[in-house]
Amino acid sequence: MSRRGQALFFAPGMLVFALFVLLPATQTWVDSVVVWKQGRAEWLGLGLYKMALADGRFQRALGSNLVYFLWTLLFEVVAGLMLALGLERNTRWNQWLRVIFFAPAVLSMVVVGLVFGFLFKDGVGLLPGWLNEGNALLTVSLISGWASAGFFMVIFLGGLAGIPEDVLEAARLDGASAWQTFWFVKLPLLREVVYVALLVCFTGAFKAFDLFWVLFRNQEEGTIVGTLLVREFFQYGHPAYGSALSAILAAVVTAGTILGMKALRWGLDRSWRSR
Amino acid sequence: MPAEFSFASLPSRARRGGRILAWALVVLAAYAFRERLSLSSASRDRLRFVHSFTTASERAIIDDAVAEFQRAHPELPVDQIAFNSETYQNIGWRLQFQGDRQSDVFFTWLGYKTRQADQEGWSLDMKPYLSAEDLDQFLPSTLGPSSGALTFLPQSVDLSNLIWVNRDCFRTNGLIEPRTRQEWLAVSIELRRRGLLALVQGNREFWPMGNLGAELLGRSVGVESLQDLFMGRIPATPQRLEGLRLLVDWAREGCLDAPGILSPGGIGTLSDLDAKVLFLGGKAAQHPIGSWFTADIRDAKDHGELRFEPGVFSVPPNPGEAEARVAVITGYQVNRRTRHPDLAVDFLRRLLSRKYQERFAALGNLSARKDAVAFTTEPIPRQLLALLARPAAMIPPPDTGYSPERAAVFYEICAKLLLGKLDLDGAARIWTEQQPSLAQKEK
């Protein structure tokens, strides 16, 4: 295929991607440092970023993101790994159970949020009080876990299926217990899959929006950066400040992903090699 | 979608036929849904009317007014854009001033939103298009600032803070409706002592109790000082916030929860609609919410679901306090960029005439027209009109009177007082602390 042919195939998709993702993403950065007032540009520099870092509400929202990430690590990733280990053997039963545990992952988060909102509704719900302040972040993480543990289970099942039979056979012959097999044989071989799961969980926790928007309109504890910036922009009418928050969120997610990828690979490889 | 299925296994003629059928289906679907897939018309020669009336009975009234306008001006078709109220308030209102398909006439809230529209140059001065008689139809206090341009025409007034009561519940417990703040607290504590839910409120969105807080505070410090507090011109001190003491007392005495009905703190997770359901279901003795609740009571009655006699009273005063009340005034503005200012105003003149406002009043609406008493027939709205006629200072609800962010700070304080997470000292501290960052953002 000629160069021109390649370009022709490549261009249309890239154009749509550039116009509706790359361009607005860049524009967000511009909006956070330059403000248009009556047709004149006003240079703000990093003023809005300084303001954001000093803004208690933003700090708490970012903290909530972090806490949510740590809880979902437990309720999504660890729970998913446990499900995968429990359902590893390829019996008919296990196939059915996998289908059931994955099912919530196909539901809209809006549906998940509203249904659990009804279940936990104070005054009438089955488990009233779970969404009250103090429990909010834990409960919302549990809900995420319900929705996504099956998804991580499937990721881990894929990894487990890739472990060569003879390695496990060797462990069996050595008389390794189930726990030893898991800790010394399976987990090190799963590390690529663990990286992926951690990154998916990390980006998911910082990109989150739907559940929080549906369940907590105003509760401070249920405010994360993703919902705060939408409120800043539309409700409070601070487009520039909202853009700065978006830019920070984007930076956190991309930097976290890229650094995380590097650090995980480096750190985990070493620790496993030394064992 | 399934990987197993393969077109290649079909005989080739059938495959071609299938392909033609598929394309035909796509074309057919595109034709059938062309309306949905169409862009909103970009034509300049239309009157774009943005509002948030979505119930069938409200739409019928608006449609009739549009039809009347259309008979008079067949050359200018009216496009109605009806948003859901929340979508419009939080998103649509701002976005309608961007792009090249802006609204011509739009629904709005008197206060912060109209002020901002005036400042940004989004609103038209309608004075040149209106006669003195036109303006004389409306209650003067509902027209906005009396000096300068006239950019707003009012449709209705809503009292934000009324206390709806379950009269049967009061009666069986031998209680009477309170006349002072002291009595009100005593009655609520007594109800709670008997294991009942004294007050139900859904404060998930913060504004319901925040508006009540504004009224309590406005009455105790006066309207001027309230404004100064909100704008950070005078510091908040625990003494100045004494009016909010009631919220602290409620939280301490557990008036907002009751065993087996609502757990402590539940108020922060319910929406205003949830609280409405609980009150109408007879689960609580009192429900503080605005005059729009009239419509819900009427609906419940019509459906035969109301099993008690409801009553209503306004926030009982403390001795020596100023008379003040929180009221929302809603109406319309015209976009300054409209091509048809005269016709836009003419449309509003028709819509706001007695003919259509009478029908809105029949839905439980409190009209901003002077002749409202003459055409409002339902007992509760009449009681409310009488209340409105009593002299009192008007306080805008914080979220329409001030920037939503200034309102949000106050709302959050009220919400925390109700959860017992703050005392008045803490409230004063937080409110004062927030001022510099609020001022900075407004620049």
Place this chain on the structure above:
Amino acid sequence: MEVAMTRSSATAARATLGDRLMRPLWILGALACLFPVAWMFLGSVKKTNQELYDHPFSLPQSWAWENYAQAVREGRMGDYLVNSLLVVALSVVGTVVLGAWSGYALGKRDFPWRATWLGVIFLGSILPVQATLFPLIRILQTLGLHDSLWALILAYIAQSLPPAIWLLAAYFQSIPRDLEEAARIDGASAWRFYTSILFPIAKPAIATVVVITCLNTWNEFLLAMLLVLDPMKKTLPAGMIAFEAAHSTFYPALLAGLTLISVPTLMVYALFNRQVMRGMVAGAVKS
């Protein structure tokens, strides 16, 4: 390409004694997992709020199917359903066509700045939607597309392209180069080779792209809430939120609306669960 879920060598394994002993626990877990969905459905056919909460585990006393009629009438769920179907269908077609083209080009090892392009696309795929939101609205307004279904369709295509391009580029790269060489010698143009040979054999990868795009666009909420304001043009999740916020204090009708949103995805999942599981995971893992 696809994520294997089971050891390829293993045929259906036999359950051991230990498996049998654990079975009640697993059944309990599965029931707990299904409970919210079952409650949603059962709640949607109950007569009153009271019945919904007082008897959460029981079948309704009489099946109130009229709740669905109410959700369609008052909540406009029928309109939203049609809108959602249109948006999903067009987004999927757009994503597959554009993604396969770009993927074909990027599948060539000698494509100029290939690594850079793939890197940019990868960045685009991890970027939160919130980071593009406000300028995106302005761009769509400038193009006169804001507040129409096309706004959503184009935004969804742009959002779905990165995983699609990654998956398809990887797939095309795995196809032996001899194939194209042979086609070229037979006199087929690149376009003809692409349409009649390459695209058809990429079906497994395309099925994966279709699965991810379908589910993501069907369930998407944030853009749906902000790019379409006209109540006639909302898609299901955004419309559902409007329904919940504005109208009903009658919970069973809201649950009927929620069930309406969920039934299509659950049905597709019930029929093609293996493809859906693999597809969704492949989408996340590859990109």
